[in-house]
Amino acid sequence: MVNKDTHTGPSFSLSNRLARVVWSVVYLILFKYSPRPLHVWRSFILRCFGAKVGKGVHVYPGVIIWAPWNLVLEDGCGIASGVNLYSQGLITVGKKAVISQGSYICTGTHDYTDSGFPLYTLPIVIGSNSWIAAGAFVHPGVTIGEGCVIGARSVVTRNMPEWTVCAGFPCKVLKERVLEK
Numbered sequence: 001m002v003n004k005d006t007h008t009g010p011s012f013s014l015s016n017r018l019a020r021v022v023w024s025v026v027y028l029i030l031f032k033y034s035p036r037p038l039h040v041w042r043s044f045i046l047r048c049f050g051a052k053v054g055k056g057v058h059v060y061p062g063v064i065i066w067a068p069w070n071l072v073l074e075d076g077c078g079i080a081s082g083v084n085l086y087s088q089g090l091i092t093v094g095k096k097a098v099i100s101q102g103s104y105i106c107t108g109t110h111d112y113t114d115s116g117f118p119l120y121t122l123p124i125v126i127g128s129n130s131w132i133a134a135g136a137f138v139h140p141g142v143t144i145g146e147g148c149v150i151g152a153r154s155v156v157t158r159n160m161p162e163w164t165v166c167a168g169f170p171c172k173v174l175k176e177r178v179l180e181k
Contacts, residue, residue, distance in 0.1 A: 008116075011118070011119040016067075019049075019067075019069070020066070020067060023049055023065075023067070023068060026045065026048075026049070027065070030045055031045050031061065032061055032062070033061065034061050035061075036060060036061060038061075039057065039058045039059060039060075042059045042060075042061065043057050043059065043073075045068075046059065046065075046068045046071065046073070049068035049069055050068060050069030051068040051069065051071040051072070051073065052071070052072045052073065053071075053073045054073060054074045054075035054076070054077070054095070055075045055076070056075055056076045057073045057074075057075070057076065057077055057078075057079075058077070058078040058079065059073065059078075059079045060078075060079065060080055060081040060083075061081060062080075062081025062082050062083075063079050063080070063081060063082075063083045063084075063085065064083070064084045064085065065085045065087060066085065066086050066087045066088060067087045067088065068087070070087035070088070070089060070090050070091060070107070071085065071087055071090075071091055071093075072090065072091070072092040072093065073093050074092075074093060074094050074095040074097075074128065075095045075096070076095055076096040077093045077094065077095065077096060077097045077098070077099075078097075078098045078099070079093070079099050080098075080099060080100050080101045080103075081101060082101040082102045082103075083099050083100070083101065083102070083103050083104075083105070084103070084104045084105065084106075085105050086104065086105060086106040086107060086108060087105075087107055088107050088108035088119070088121045089107035089108065089121030089122055089123050089124075089140065090107065090123040090124075091105055091107060091123070091124050091126075092123070092124070092125045092126065093126045094125075094126055094127045094128030094129070094130065094146065095128040095129070096128060096129050097126050097127065097128060097129065097130045097131070097132075098130075098131045098132070099126065099132045100131070100132060100133050100134040100135075100136075100152075101134045101135070102134050102135040103132050103133075103134065103135060103136045103137070103138070104136075104137045104138070105124055105126075105132075105138045106124075106137065106138065106139060106140060107121045107122060107123060107124055107140050108120070108121050108140060109121075109122070109139075109140050121140060122140035122141030123141065124138055124140065124141070124142055124143070124144075125142075125143040125144065126138075126144045127143070127144050127145045127146035127147065127148060127162065128146050128147070129146055129147045130144050130145070130146060130147055130148045130149065130150070131148075131149045131150065132144065132150045133149070133150055133151050133152040133153075133154070134152045134153070135152050135153045136150050136151070136152065136153065136154045136155070136156065136171075137154070137155045137156065138150075138156045139155075139156060139157045139158075142156050142157070142158065142159055142160070143159045143160075144156070144159075144160050145159070145160055145161045145162030145163070145164070146162045146163065147162055147163040147164075147177055148160045148161065148162060148163065148164050148165075148166060148177070149164070149165045149166065149177055150166055150167065150171060151165070151166065151167025151168070151171075151174075152167075153169070154166065154167045154168055154169065154171040155168075155169040155170055155171060156170075156171040157170045157171065158170070158171075160173070161173060163176060163177045164176055164177055165177050
């Protein structure tokens, strides 16, 4: 961040804004309209822009990514079409985690207590073997514990514990997640 007053100028450096312009062009031409099965291709493009992408990652073509250099996608995770990874800050998605359609993972917010309304970012961690169901919203600074399930349309404003099923607005723990196999 280069400016603490969003009323007088941009929050990000010129080099960051130029990188996002280049990313937007590449995203539009080579990523967004690539055939659905070409996960390896999209992983390659993300790596070219600084994302850390593990093996067997499935990022679908309709995923919206603000800044790929702020992404860590561990082995076997899946990001469905229609997901918005608003990666102004770091987003980490653990091994075999799934983020379903229409979910919004948001690392940026503003300090409404400051008259300059400065932007700030907080990292988001989505634990291994977790599932963010369709249409969920995850706030900046949240950690979703390993094996945690977040119900559809939930609004996650605080950390959710490992191996639980959580849902609601605001999201809260409903029960323990028990695997039968």
